[in-house]
Amino acid sequence: MAIELARFTIHDGAEERLVAERPAMVDALRRRFPGCLAAYLTREDDGSWLDVLVWRSRAEAERAAREVGSVPECAAWFRHIAESGGVRHVDVVAAWTADGADA
Incomplete structure (x- = not known):
């Protein structure tokens, strides 16, 4: 498994649309790149955002990072990003989950 960490800031006033459009964007991302296992959108204390995606493999994560702009819902969602x-990408070396599955 691999984890993708994408840090960004958004345009003023874009938070509501960013969050509202997230489910459709993630759904389209997962249809195009089925190696995406989970996605977490987080807001940091300084107001910036960190998108955390869990991937089946680093190769799938890197491929998606190169091609994600070709997914219309993703490209539309990215318009909210100011910077x-x-x-x-980081490789998962060891993991524990609440359901007891170890990676």
């Missing part, structure tokens, strides 16, 4: 702080 990107970059995207990083």
